[in-house]
Amino acid sequence: MSINSDYSQQGAGRGGVGVEETSNAVEIVEVTKAFGGGPPVLDGVSVGLREGAITTMMGPSGTGKSVLLKHVVGLLEPDDGEIRIFGDDLWEMTEEQRFELRKRFGLLFQDGALFGSMNIYDNVAFPLRKHTRMSESEIREVVMGYIQEVGLEHALDRAPNEISGGMKKRAGFARALVMKPEIVMFDEPDSGLDPVRTRLLCELILKTHQEHGGTYLVITHNIDAAQTVSDYIGVLYQGKLADYGTTDDVFNSDVPMVGQLLRAEPDGPLGME
C-alpha cells in the first residue's frame, strides 16, 4: 500500500539492529519542483520516511536535498505531486492547520538559522514560549536539559553571531528538539564540524532518537555518519531518487553512481559539472 513497500521485508541497517516494519510518517509522492522556469530541481521524487526510523538522504551537492526537505516542512510548495504527513496532504490543509502541524516538526537548518536578535538560551526557549503554557522555571528546566546535552552551558548568553559554526549547529539542534517533535530533520548536521564533533553529534542523534523516538531525516555528505546513524538511505541524483534501501543495501548497491558516491571514487558517472 505504501510506497517503498518492497523494502519492508528486508532487515535494517544501523549496525544490524533490526527495525520493525512501520508505516510511513512522511510520504513524498512524485514531487516535481523547478525554480523560475529553469530545469526541474526535483523531477518526480517519491520516497517515504518510515515512522520511528532514521532515514538519510545523500547525493552530490546541488541535487536538491535541501529543497526536498523544505518541501516536507511545507516551506516550498511542489509544482506537482504531494507531500503527505501522517497520511494528510500538506497542501490540502488550511494555513492554520499547517502551522498547527509544524509544531510536530523539528528542523535543524543548514546554517542553524538562529534568531540573531536573541541569545542562545532564548533561541532554544522560543518554541516553548510560543506554543506551551509552561512557566518560566519549567521552561528553564527543559531548555537547560537540552543545552547540557549539546554542551553549550557556557554560551547561554551569547548572541548567535558571537559563536562558532559548530556551536550554532548544536544550538539549532537543541532548538529543533525542544518541543519533542515527532518528525525531526537535520540538514547537514555535520558540515563544518571537526571529525570528533561529527562523531559526537552522530551519537547525540542516536541517543535522542532512542530516548524520545520519532521519525528522523538526516541529510549529510559524510559517509561514516550516514553509516552510523541510518536505518534507511536514499540517494538523490539529478532530480531523481537514484537509490533507496536499508543502509546495508545501499552500501552494496550496484547503481554505478551510488557506488561511486559512497566510495568517493573519482571515476564514474559523477564529475565536476
Add this chain to the structure above:
Amino acid sequence: MSNEATEAFARPRRPHADKRPASIGPTELDWAPGWANRTISGVGDFLDFALRAVALIPHALRSYPSEVFRYAGVLIRGSSLVVLFMLFNLGLEAGLLADTQFRPLGITSLNGAAVSVAIFRGCVQVLLGWVIAAKIGCGLVTEIGAMRINEEVDALEVMGMNPISYLVSTRIMAVVIVSPGLIIMGYWMSFWGPWLVDVPFLGSTSDGAFWNYLFALQNLTDFIIVTIWAVSSIALPTLIGAYFGYTAKGGPVGVGENTAKSMLISMATVSVIATIIIQLAYGVDANSPIGN
C-alpha cells in the same frame, strides 16, 4: 648561497621604517565620547576614500574607458527615466499647489514665478539628490558591496588592477558624464510639469505669462548657483554610495545594512547642503531682477 645575496635578503624592506613616528594610525580624542570619535574617523575615512577616487579619475579614463561608458549607458537606461519622471511629478505637484494658493488671491498669473523661485531654487535639487541617493547611491552600494563580499575586489587587486580606480572612479566619471544632461533635462521637466497643470489643464495662466514670469525671475547667477547645488546633490550621494559599497563587510546582511546606512546618510547630507546653500546664496540677497 653567497654572503651578499643573504645580506640583500636581510635588508629591511622599507628603508626608513625605523625613522617613522611610533604611531601614525588613527588617533583617538580621549576626552570625546565614543560616538564622536567614530563619527570623526568615519568622515575622515570617507574623505580619504572620496579624494582618492576622484584623484584616480584620469587613471580610470586612461585605463578603463570602456567601463566608464558602459556604466554611463547603464545609468542612462536604468536611472535617468526614473529621475526625470520624479522631477516631472514634482513639477505637476508644484503647479497644482501654485494654482490653489494663488487663485483665491487672484495672482495666478504669477504661477511661473513661483515655479522659477520656489521649485527651481532648491526643491528640484533636494529631491534630485534624494532620488539619486535612492537610485544610484544605493545601487552602487549593492553592486560594489556584492563584489566586496564575493572577494572580487581582492581578486582585482591580486590581478594587479587598482580596485578603486576600476570600480569607483569609473562609475564616478560615468555619473559626471551623465549628470549635465540629467540636470538640464531635470530642470526642463520641472518647468514643463507645472506648465502642463497650469496652462492647458487648469487654465490658471496663459502660456506667455507662464514662461515670461518663469524666466523673468531667474538669471545667469541663479542658474550657476542652482547648478552647483545640483551637482553637489548628485556627487555626494554617489560618493557616499560608493564608499559604503567599498567598505561593506559581514556577508549579504552587511551589504543590506550598508545600503540602508548610505541612504540615511545621503538624505541627511542632501538636506544639510540645501540648508547651507539657501542661506549662503539667497539668505542675504534674493538675487531678483524685480522688487530689489
Add this chain to the structure above:
Amino acid sequence: MGVIVTSEQVQRPRTAAQRRNPYGGTTSAVVARMPGPTRNFLVEVGGMLALLGRVLVVTAKHPAEILRPTLDYSYVTLRRCWFPVTVALGGFIVFLSVAALVFFDQLGAVGIYPPVIMRVCIESFTVWAVALVLAGIVGASLTSELGARRVRDELDALYVIGVDPVRELVAPRVLTAIALTTLMSFPAVALSLLTTQLAGAYYASESSAEFYHYVFDNLAPMEMFLAALNCLIAGVIIGTVCAYKGMNAGGGSEGLGKAVNQAVVVSFVALWMTQTLYTGITQGIFDLGRFR
C-alpha cells in the same frame, strides 16, 4: 537495487496539484499571458496587497498580541532613526521656509506669506518630505532588518517552529511604519511653522504675533485631518513596500542590497505618484485655498 515502486496512488490523476496551479484561475491566467515586465509588476503589486491584507487580518484577529511588539519596535526604530530623520527633515523644512520667504519678498508680498506657506507645507510639501525621509531611513532599515532575517533563514525557521512570521515580525513592522509616518507629520508641521516664522522674523522682520494670527486664522480642521490621512496613506505604502521587499529578498551577496535599493526606489515612486494624485483630488474636492 532500488527502483521506486509506483503504487496506484502515484499514478492517479494529480488533481490536487492542478487545483493548486498558480496560473489556474481566470485572473491568474490573464496575468500569466501578460508580457514579462507587466506580469512582474502585477505579481509584485498583488504580492504587496496580499501581504497588506494578511497584516490587517492578523492585526484584527490578535490586536493585543501585536500591540506590544509594535510599541517595542517603534521605540527601537525611533531610538535608531530620530537623529537622521531630524536632520534630513529639519534641513528640508528650514530650506523650504527660506525659499518661500525669498519668493514672497521678491514679490513684495510678505503679508500673504504665512498662510500660503503654511498651507503648502500642510497640504503637501512637509507631508511629502516626511514620507520620503521615512521611506529612505525607516523603510530602508526595516527592509534590511527583515531581509537579513530572510537571508539567514530566520523566517523559514519561524514557519517550521509553527509561528507565523507575518504575525510575529511583519505586522508589528508595518504598523510601526504607519504609526511613525502618521505621528511624525505633527511635529514636522509644527517645525515647519516654527522655521517659517523664524525665517520671517530674521529675513523680513515680520512679527511673530502677526504670523501666527494669519496662520491660525487660515488653518481649518479639515486641513489637519487631510494631512493626517495623507500621512497614513504614505505610511501604508512605506510599510507594505518595504516589508514585502524584505520578505522577498533574494539570496546571494547582492540579494539583500538589491532588496533595500528596490524598496526605497519603489516606495519613492509610489509616494510621489500618490502624493500628486492626493493633492489633486483633495484640492479638487475641498476648496482649501480659500482665505479667511
